[in-house]
Amino acid sequence: MTATLPPASAWPAHLYAHWYIACRSKDLGARRPLACEILDQPLVLFRNGQGKAAALLDRCAHRNIPLSAGWLKQGELQCRYHGWRFNAEGRCSAIPGLCSGSSDQPARRVPAFAVCEQQGFVWVYAAANTSPNHEPMVFPESDNPHYQQLNWSFSGPSTVEDVAENFLDGTHTHFVHPGLLRNDNRRGQITARVTRSADRTEAYYPNDQTLDGWMYRILTGGLKEINVTARFIMPSVLQQEYTSNRPDYHFYYTVGLTPHNAGRITGHVCMSFCAGRWTPLFKLVSSPLFRIGIAQDLGILRMHSAHLQRFERPQYAYSELDLLRPHIDHLRQGLPAQPFEREVTLNL
Ligand code: FES
Ligand SMILES: [Fe+2]
Known part of the structure; x- marks a missing residue:
């Protein structure tokens, strides 16, 4: 035996x-x-x-x-x-x-x-008795002394796909984080470029003027131009990257998700922030704001997961604004790795 x-x-x-x-x-x-x-x-x-x-x-x-x-x-x-x-x-x-x-x-x-x-x-x-042919992901700038770091972990009843969509999607921010991230009555038009390659999918929002909530105002204060990339990397890494016309501004918000089983997941968050002379203030100012934001997201994810239990299976409809979810599902299901690129204009 x-x-x-x-x-x-x-x-x-x-x-x-x-x-x-x-x-x-x-x-x-x-x-x-x-x-x-x-x-x-x-x-x-x-x-x-x-x-x-x-x-x-x-x-x-x-x-x-x-x-x-x-x-x-x-x-x-x-x-x-x-x-x-x-x-x-x-x-x-x-x-x-x-x-x-x-x-x-x-x-x-x-x-x-x-x-x-x-x-x-x-x-x-995750494969037993196997020698991997690649290394784990490195959290970008996490060891860079010119960046400030903010780390925490969370657990909850959800899936990689649902947490990834929540983290990378802008269209819920007006309703789940009203005032904090965006406002439904102050939308702006933006064209995002959506791409998918063999191991990742991302949406790039150049010169994003829709970041209008007070959390964004504090974190990007005084900057004329903010470029945002929302990125999913196989199998379960989520990342938001913020760059600016000011070369000393750079912000990574990365989450490594661990799916324990079909109904429970843990996320390990690493933030790395650089903003010139404002860098030392990052932890102090942003920590309570992110705590509010993550509590709002975990609240809606818990509700989502609990309600799904009442039905045999999820039955989702989609619109053009669901920029990344179809590609996250594509990668997670192991479908053929054809590259994808498309621009989508939305009122964010
Ligand atoms: S069950 Fe007997 S030694 Fe482990
Ligand atoms: Fe959110």
């Missing part, structure tokens, strides 16, 4: 060939394992004897007890039922009481996942 993964879930197979944030580095200590779920796979994270992060399927090879309920012994995981021990590669390194023969046999191995720790996050490659 050999170790196997859990039964195939409803996730398309290509979504497993990606990195996802399993946890923040600071949440993974050296003394206790940590349970995490990615794409319906229960995982256990821990640090080996050298402090290096490791990830295994959270299922003891013996009787399938969760290894995350066990203990760390000299950088290895010990199951709390009969005490089998597993190293960072998932090999069974000890069976207490076994007098002869090696504890390590193929059938006693636990599937292991590639791990990469960078920029304060532990990333896990």
Whole structure:
């Protein structure tokens, strides 16, 4: 008998060939394992004897007890039922009481996942026993001392597609964030360029004069021209990038989403902001504003998710203003990677 993964879930197979944030580095200590779920796979994270992060399927090879309920012994995981021990590669390194023969046999191995720790996050490659052929995403300017950083995380009952659309779409801002981001009675016409390539889709809003709410006014104060890019990067990275005619102004708002299962998601937010002499004020001024904005978005996403439970399946209609959602769905469903480019004029 050999170790196997859990039964195939409803996730398309290509979504497993990606990195996802399993946890923040600071949440993974050296003394206790940590349970995490990615794409319906229960995982256990821990640090080996050298402090290096490791990830295994959270299922003891013996009787399938969760290894995350066990203990760390000299950088290895010990199951709390009969005490089998597993190293960072998932090999069974000890069976207490076994007098002869090696504890390590193929059938006693636990599937292991590639791990990469960078920029304060532990990333896990979601396909077990696989060597990834690419690295995890790097949060842009997150380590640049000329930028100010603002980081936080959130969790909620939603999907990658719904959170991505909410984060990247301008048309809800008049109603979910009235006054804060935009106003329904003060719209302006703008032409956006929508593109899609093999791994991303984005909407570029050149010289966006519709950013009229007081949060934008504070964050872009005194700037004549703001160019906004709303970007989705496979499998689950969301990004807004703001540039200006003033070369020292640059703002990245990036979210790495981790889909735990069909109904729960975590987002890790990294903001990097540079605005010349105003840079040091960024955290102070923007933190309470973003807190209000994210609470408004999470409120509507919770309502959305709860209401969808009352129907057999979502039944969505679309308009020309749904700039990115069809392309996000296209990428997430693994449809053929034909490039796409189109301009759309909207009253934002
Ligand atoms: S179930 Fe893990 S050692 Fe028996
Ligand atoms: Fe929003």
